[in-house]
Amino acid sequence: MTRPRPYANPYYCGVGLGLVLLGAYALAGRGLGASGAFASGASLLVATVDPGRASANPYFANYLADGGPAGDWLVFEICGVIIGGIVSAALAGRVRFGIDRGPSATPRARLVAAAGGGAIMGVGAMLARGCTSGQALTGGALLSVGSWLFMGALFVAGFAAAQLLKRLWQ
Amino acid sequence: MSAARILGATALALGVAAPFAGARPAAERTPGAIDTAALARMVAAQEDHVSALQLARWIRDRRAGLRVIDVRSPAEFARFSIPTAENMPIEHIPGAHFRDDETVVLYSEGGAHAAQAWVFLKAAGVRNVMFVAGGLGDWFDEVMNPVVPAAPSPAEAAQVADVTELSTYFGGTPRAAPAGGAAPAAAADRDTANLIASARRRGC
Amino acid sequence: MSGGLFLALLIGIAFGAALEQAGLGNARKLAGQFYLTDFTVLKVMLSAILTAMLGTFWLGRFGLIDAGRIYVPETYLWPQLVGGLIFGVGFALAGLCPGTACVSAGSGRLDGLAVVGGIFAGVLGAGLAFPMLETFYRSGARGVVTLPVLTGLPAGVVVLVIVVAALGLFQAVAWHEQRARHE
Numbered sequence: 001m002t003r004p005r006p007y008a009n010p011y012y013c014g015v016g017l018g019l020v021l022l023g024a025y026a027l028a029g030r031g032l033g034a035s036g037a038f039a040s041g042a043s044l045l046v047a048t049v050d051p052g053r054a055s056a057n058p059y060f061a062n063y064l065a066d067g068g069p070a071g072d073w074l075v076f077e078i079c080g081v082i083i084g085g086i087v088s089a090a091l092a093g094r095v096r097f098g099i100d101r102g103p104s105a106t107p108r109a110r111l112v113a114a115a116g117g118g119a120i121m122g123v124g125a126m127l128a129r130g131c132t133s134g135q136a137l138t139g140g141a142l143l144s145v146g147s148w149l150f151m152g153a154l155f156v157a158g159f160a161a162a163q164l165l166k167r168l169w170q
Numbered sequence: 171m172s173a174a175r176i177l178g179a180t181a182l183a184l185g186v187a188a189p190f191a192g193a194r195p196a197a198e199r200t201p202g203a204i205d206t207a208a209l210a211r212m213v214a215a216q217e218d219h220v221s222a223l224q225l226a227r228w229i230r231d232r233r234a235g236l237r238v239i240d241v242r243s244p245a246e247f248a249r250f251s252i253p254t255a256e257n258m259p260i261e262h263i264p265g266a267h268f269r270d271d272e273t274v275v276l277y278s279e280g281g282a283h284a285a286q287a288w289v290f291l292k293a294a295g296v297r298n299v300m301f302v303a304g305g306l307g308d309w310f311d312e313v314m315n316p317v318v319p320a321a322p323s324p325a326e327a328a329q330v331a332d333v334t335e336l337s338t339y340f341g342g343t344p345r346a347a348p349a350g351g352a353a354p355a356a357a358a359d360r361d362t363a364n365l366i367a368s369a370r371r372r373g374c
Numbered sequence: 375m376s377g378g379l380f381l382a383l384l385i386g387i388a389f390g391a392a393l394e395q396a397g398l399g400n401a402r403k404l405a406g407q408f409y410l411t412d413f414t415v416l417k418v419m420l421s422a423i424l425t426a427m428l429g430t431f432w433l434g435r436f437g438l439i440d441a442g443r444i445y446v447p448e449t450y451l452w453p454q455l456v457g458g459l460i461f462g463v464g465f466a467l468a469g470l471c472p473g474t475a476c477v478s479a480g481s482g483r484l485d486g487l488a489v490v491g492g493i494f495a496g497v498l499g500a501g502l503a504f505p506m507l508e509t510f511y512r513s514g515a516r517g518v519v520t521l522p523v524l525t526g527l528p529a530g531v532v533v534l535v536i537v538v539a540a541l542g543l544f545q546a547v548a549w550h551e552q553r554a555r556h557e
Contacts, residue, residue, distance in 0.1 A: 029445060030445040098484065115491060118493040165467060266448075
């Protein structure tokens with residue numbers, strides 16, 4: 001395995017990301033997203049296990065309409081994100097099976113926090129109709145009030161929560 | 171100068187120039203223009219409104235993409251609202267944006283404000299928007315307290331069963347058609363309906 | 375696969391690559407933002423927002439794109455405020471967001487995979503609880519409201535304020551990082 005290359009300049013990556021976002025606006029009439037793809041997947045799961053419940057639940061029914069996940073823009077986009085991440089990591093020698101964790105956190109603690117934090121984010125993203133990609137980035141660049149509100153709240157809460165989670169990361 | 175500094179300077183230049191950019195090109199200004207001929211045709215063809223009964227069926231059947239919009243004030247909305255309705259007072263309507271795959275149904279107390287909101291949204295280019303013609307008045311008359319014949323004929327039976335089931339679903343009570351044929355005053359029924367509805371929202 | 379969906383795939387690939395190149399597929403790096411030891415998150419996010427915002431504004435001004443046809447997320451005051459707070463707590467715990475978690479998992483990180491699984495479970499649970507959440511979920515609906523509309527300021531002025539604020543923040547971070555290097 002090649003030695004890991006250093007990370008690229010974050011400003012260049014940001015501008016690159018912004019150009020991708022701009023391209024999405026111009027070519028697809030919409031911006032990026034991530035949590036919506038998870039909602040699509042969840043809808044599919046519920047529909048497979050309990051079709052009646054899925055169609056009776058307006059939240060899931062919404063994602064199942066118009067061909068469901070097989071026709072969902074975000075599902076294809078998130079597949080692209082995974083591919084792009086893998087290719088970029090492989091080319092930079094950064095593919096490594098392991099766990100990224102703070103110096104004093106055990107692997108088990110890290111994994112529990114990861115899953116728990118993920119679940120909490122899932123709830124937040126459901127309520128806000130998006131996450132950092134869909135709301136903060138996409139809605140932020142389009143100056144949507146709700147998106148800026150979401151972004152502000154998330155960073156305030158994140159900084160506050162981090163103070164209580166020092167053992168996890170420091 | 172490093173590349174990052176050049177990018178920053180470019181951003182600053184573009185940002186400083188932004189307030190002096192002037193008016194957007196004509197294409198941007200068309201939202202808000204009203205094609206009255208097209209709208210008048212829709213009104214004449216009755217494509218602009220939907221019955222309260224139809225709305226009730228759509229809500230019960232969890233129609234995908236349905237958005238029920240109450241254009242009254244927040245205070246009125248808090249007193250009573252159609253289940254699943256979102257409150258968007260009429261002054262916020264011009265800024266509202268809906269997707270092409272959504273079905274927007276507007277309602278107000280008697281229907282006038284909802285009809286006006288319909289014009290605003292059509293002018294903004296919303297594809298599927300309708301309003302409940304008689305507003306909440308129709309909702310109470312057709313859904314909450316529909317008049318059903320006491321002894322329906324076989325031909326009417328299926329329809330009566332459907333209306334009764336729909337009414338019960340929303341917590342209403344059908345009333346029998348009086349012998350004289352005159353419609354009873356709706357006011358007392360409406361207060362009862364309000365009480366039932368608020369009890370259901372808050373629970374026992 | 376239709377053309378539109380293939381485009382989505384391509385856009386996603388570029389998105390994922392940009393995130394990974396910046397190092398945002400690494401939870402420790404991301405979490406460093408909350409301890410002000412690593413400012414990658416701020417630099418990437420704000421640079422992206424500035425680029426897309428200025429791009430949309432100027433291309434729209436010259437009629438090269440029709441800004442009116444871009445889908446702008448609707449504003450729901452209370453769910454987005456509360457959802458943001460909740461999301462922030464989860465973010466500090468997980469160290470990754472939905473997009474970066476996918477990149478992390480793709481790079482072979484087990485914690486990234488755990489975050490992905492967690493998000494799925496969270497969205498599933500919230501969706502199943504929808505009947506209870508519905509009223510709150512639909513509250514504060516304002517349709518599409520942008521900062522210029524809210525403040526009454528012209529869009530160009532709002533753009534300038536954001537550009538100046540972001541660049542100011544970048545400069546402050548640069549000074550902070552310079553001081554930290556010399557300690």
